[in-house]
Amino acid sequence: xxxxxxxxxxxxxxxxxxxxxxxxxxxxxxxxxxxxxxxxxxxxxxxxxxxxxxxxxxxxxxxxxxxxxxxxxxxxxxxxxxxxxxxxxxxxxxxxxxxxxxxxxxxxxxxxxxxxxxxxxxxxxxxxxxxxxxxxxxxxxxxxxxxxxxxxxxxxxxxxxxxxxxxxxxxxxxxxxxxxxxxxxxxxxxxxxxxxxxxxxxxxxxxxxxxxxxxxxxxxxxxxxxxxxxxxxxxxxxxxxxxxxxxxxxxxxxxxxxxxxxxxxxxxxxxxxxxxxxxxxxxxxxxxxxxxxxxxxxxxxxxxxxxxxxxxxxx
Numbered sequence: 001x002x003x004x005x006x007x008x009x010x011x012x013x014x015x016x017x018x019x020x021x022x023x024x025x026x027x028x029x030x031x032x033x034x035x036x037x038x039x040x041x042x043x044x045x046x047x048x049x050x051x052x053x054x055x056x057x058x059x060x061x062x063x064x065x066x067x068x069x070x071x072x073x074x075x076x077x078x079x080x081x082x083x084x085x086x087x088x089x090x091x092x093x094x095x096x097x098x099x100x101x102x103x104x105x106x107x108x109x110x111x112x113x114x115x116x117x118x119x120x121x122x123x124x125x126x127x128x129x130x131x132x133x134x135x136x137x138x139x140x141x142x143x144x145x146x147x148x149x150x151x152x153x154x155x156x157x158x159x160x161x162x163x164x165x166x167x168x169x170x171x172x173x174x175x176x177x178x179x180x181x182x183x184x185x186x187x188x189x190x191x192x193x194x195x196x197x198x199x200x201x202x203x204x205x206x207x208x209x210x211x212x213x214x215x216x217x218x219x220x221x222x223x224x225x226x227x228x229x230x231x232x233x234x235x236x237x238x239x240x241x242x243x244x245x246x247x248x249x250x251x252x253x254x255x256x257x258x259x260x261x262x263x264x265x266x267x268x269x270x271x272x273x274x275x276x277x278x279x280x281x282x283x284x285x286x287x288x289x290x291x292x293x294x295x296x297x298x299x300x301x302x303x304x305x306x307x308x309x310x311x312x313x314x315x
Contacts, residue, residue, distance in 0.1 A: 030065055030191070032095070034102035036122070037069030039114040042132060043124055044189045044218045045077060046113075047310055049135050051274050052216060055079060056187030060210060062203070063193035067091045068157075068168065069099040070191065075153055075167060076107045077136055078144035079187075083180060084170040085206075087252070096157050107145060110136075122191075123220040124277055124308035177206035185210045188217040195222050196252040200265060208269040213315035217271070221262060221307050226254050232281055232305055236294040243291075256294075258301035266311055275310040 031037055048056065059074045060083040068091055071082035115129040116122075136144075143149075156165045171179045188211055197203050207217055225235040228246055235256055238246060247253045259278060266273055283302045287295050 031069045031091075031099075032066040034069060034099045034106065035114045036119060037067065037073050037099060038103055038106045038111070039119055039122060040191050041070045041073035041077070042113045043122070043126060044191075045074075045135060046126055046132055047124055047218055047275065047308070048187065048216055049132070051310065051312075053135075055135070055140070056216070057081070058184060058186045059083070060085065060185040060188045062086075062188070062190040063196070064170075065090050067095050067099045068170065069096070069103060070189075071168070072096070072100045072103050072153070072157075073107075076103055076144060078140055081166060082168050083185065084168075085172075085174045085179075086170070087173045089170075089172040093158060093160065096160075097154070100154065100157055104145070104150065107141065110141075123222075123279070123306055174206075177202075177209040180210060182209050183212040183215075186212055186215045188215070190219045192220055192222045194219055194262065195226075195254050195257075198252070198255055200255065200257060200261065204265040204269045204271075208271070208313060211313045213313055215313045216274075217311055217313070219262075219309050221259075221309070222305075223259060223307070224305050228253070231285055233283060233285065233302070236290050236297075237285065239291050240293075258294075258297055259304040259307050260298060260301050262307070262309065266309070270314050271311040272314055273309060273311045275308070277308040278304045279306040281305040 030040075045055075055078045056074075057080045059071065059079045059081065061071050062085050064071060064084045064086055068082070068084055071084055074082055110131040110133070112131055113126065113129040116125060153167055156162070156168045159165070160168065160170065169180075188207060194200070194203070211217060224232045228235045229237070231237075235243075235246075235254065243256070263273070278300070280303045290297075
């Protein structure tokens with residue numbers, strides 16, 4: 001086990017160096033590709049429509065990363081407004097405009113949803129990756145993609161700091177749920193973000209405040225090691241001290257919290273889970289090799305490598 005830990009800990013020591021920390025803040029990955037943004041949004045929208053038909057009006061995203069592209073896809077589907085919450089501003093206007101125009105082409109062409117062959121790591125999986133005509137009719141797309149509406153969206157992308165903007169708002173950094181009014185969102189989603197959040201308690205509290213009663217949230221969560229060990233769940237073998245070394249200068253590597261913590265926080269903050277789609281992988285590490293805090297995890301927590309969770313805020 002020490003051999004497996006040695007390289008990640010060595011890299012962690014290097015990442016503690018100040019000049020390396022600066023380099024770490026430039027990219028997050030994923031949303032730099034328009035097709036990725038298109039795929040992620042339409043997957044979340046499709047899952048939403050398994051429990052509630054239609055297009056949500058007031059949408060929010062936690063952790064958009066390199067662009068606001070997933071939110072742009074929401075707007076191009078006909079959503080009225082998009083709110084983005086992040087801790088570091090990774091995106092820029094030029095990239096956002098490029099992603100927006102590429103997304104527009106995908107929607108105008110009613111392109112199929114990029115599937116598991118193109119994005120094998122993206123959750124949730126769907127039964128079909130055909131364009132969702134049953135959700136986005138030609139008439140709805142005509143309204144959503146009208147030239148006047150598209151130009152209004154472009155104008156806000158070009159001038160993101162304008163206080164008069166109504167379609168797109170971003171909050172970077174956000175550290176308090178009071179940044180927006182309570183109950184001002186009806187659909188909230190995140191994509192491979194919650195495993196990076198250190199203050200999960202405060203984040204779920206914010207979700208509960210932001211969503212209206214009956215609002216839906218949709219989260220894809222990755223519990224794997226994120227390349228910190230050879231074993232997919234080897235990150236739980238590190239002691240707290242060792243983990244601090246591995247993290248290095250990375251503010252948000254992974255929080256190492258298991259699936260059950262998210263289930264508990266849903267319940268604590270007034271959410272009822274409508275759909276759970278855990279992905280199970282074998283645990284090949286003896287329990288006595290795990291750090292003390294992880295040795296008593298349930299079998300479900302030990303073997304859940306990813307999960308998709310769709311839930312509703314109870315009134």
